[in-house]
Amino acid sequence: MAHLLYSYRHIRQPSKTYTFTILEALAASGLRSIRYAKEIPNIKYIIANDLDLDAVDLINKNVEYNELSKDFVRANQGDACSVLYQHRSFPDRFDVIDLDPYGTAAPFIDGAVQAVEEGGLLCVTCTDLANLTGSNYPEKCYANYGSIPVKGEFCHEMALRILLHTLSTSAAKYRRRIIPLLCCSIDFYIRIFVRVVTSPVEVKNNPCKTSMLYVCTGCHSYYTQPLAKVTGKNTYVPMVGPIVNNSCEHCENKFHVGGPIWTHSIHDKQFVLRMLEHVKESNNETYQTHSRMLGMLSVIMEELDIPLFHNLSALAGTLHCTSPSLKTFCSAILNKGYKVSASHAMAGSVKTDAPMSVIWDIFRSWIQLHPVTMKNIKENSPARKILAIEPSFVADFTIHPNAEPASRKVKLVRYQQNPEKYWGPKARATGKRKINEIEKDEGAEQSPSVKKIS
Incomplete structure (x- = not known):
């Protein structure tokens, strides 16, 4: 993510002479710190920390092999939480803190938000998506993040919003x-980048940026409700709720309640635009993932600033009907006067400000043109109950000029395919991590873990 720090440098301080400090709290081999050192200008120094002594030894080997000064990339052995808490005072804070643990970053967050400099950058990765996406362990997610996840097609964006909360x-x-x-959902992990600033007045707005989530157990319609609202000048009052009935108005099923989640903006579009410009100026030689970064950032630039999204195939599956093309469905939404975009978190996603009643009316109109076999649909099923209601308007499926985003027209790599079967995180390291390659083969030129960054 060196390109991101390159862009952040201009926001932090426009002056080219400004230098900043970086802490990689869980550095392992230190290769990321070395990339930072070799690819980003105006760094004062980097601390590459790890609890394991063998890892620290490996960091030093990598620093030496890449011909960097040990005063510039400083290997440090210590508990990440202790290091963070030791740097809470103003002179010792870091401009950038990078947290990339195996699993959850929850144990390190309290120290990180204190140890980052005023206006500094906090980079956080979490790989425990089984917890964050609501797959099986809502109690574990609540223990780590103080939020209950709910199953849904939007689960990876929900994971981002839980971490932001x-x-x-x-x-x-x-x-x-x-x-x-x-804030990005990438492969098997989520990665977010936030600035941290001291602002007691703005902190009071947090309840207005945080919402509970209601998801129907039948048709999977979802609704968000902020925890508070502002009335008058700086007067905060709790919201009146719930915003849903005991049963879903569309299919009469019950709701699951999740949250709280962050429902304010998850991207700074000006910052993303600066990143996108920087990536466009580079090439595959500069960044091997150039095409992927270009595609993802382009989709993020097109994203609506609206919480969560629908999946077109899942909506069609609920009604047991053939699915309209994404272009056709988005055209119907646009022709009705609402906004629509994709989400970077899932192919086939539909992010829109149209209410669920409009979404289902569009499908009712679609089914009038492409009938379903009602005898194959069970009685009292969500599909039966939704289709029993006549649409309140006739959807216009005429192709809208804005139905196809620019990122698709130019055929960017918008959604990455897994490079191999069973792609995902490997097993957690256990026991004392010896550098066996070095011990077993003293005659080898270098350990596989010792790499030179060009």
């Missing part, structure tokens, strides 16, 4: 607020 509440304890710059 955790960061926001942790920072608020110290009168600090977060400003999300970029």
Whole structure:
């Protein structure tokens, strides 16, 4: 993510002479710190920390092999939480803190929001998506993040918003607020980048940026409700709820309740645009993932600033009907006067400000043109109950000029395919991590873990 820090440098301080410090709290082999050192200008120094002594030894080997000064990339052996808490005072804070643990980053968040400099950048990765996406362990997610996930097609964006909620509440304890710059769901993990600033007044807005989530167990319609609202000048009052009935108005099933989640902006479009411009100026030689970054950032630039999204195939599956093309469905939404975009988190996603009643009316109109076999649909099923209602309007499926986003027209790599079967995180490291390659083969030129970054 060196390109992101390159873009952040201009936001942090436009002056080219400004230097900043970086902490990689869980550095392992230190290769990311070395990439930072070799690819980003104006760095004062980097601390590459790890608890394991063998990892620290490996960091030093990599620093030496890449011909960097040990005063510039400083290997440090220590507990990540202890290192963060030791740097809470103003002179010792870091401009950039990078947290990339195996699993959850929850244990390190409290220290990180204190140890980051005023206006500094916090980079957080979480790979425990089985917890964050609501697959099987809502109690574990609540223990780590203070939020209950709900199953849904939008689960990976929900994971981003749960993590942002955790960061926001942790920072608020110290009168600090977060400003999300970029939040990405990538492969088997989520990665977010936020600025942290001290602002007691803005912290009061957190309840207005945080919502509970209601998801129908039948048709999977979803609704969000903020925890508070502002009335008058700086007067905050709780919201009146719930915003849904005991049963879904569309299919009469019950609701699951999730959250709280962050429902404010998750991207700073000006920052993303600066990143996109930087990536466009580079090439595959500069960044091997150039085409992927270009595609993802382009989709993010097109995303509506609206919480969560629908999946077109899942909506059609609920009604047991053939699915309209994404272009046709988006045209119907646009022709009705609403906004629509894709989400970077899932192919076939539909992010829109159209209410669920409009979504189902569009499908009712579609089914009038492409009938379903009602005898194959069970009685009292969500499909039966939704289709029993006549549409309140006739959807216009005429192709809208804005139905196809620019990123699709130019055939960018918008959604990456897994490079191999069973792609995902490997097993957690256990026991004392010896550098066996070095011990077993003293005659080898270098360990596979010792790499030179060009």
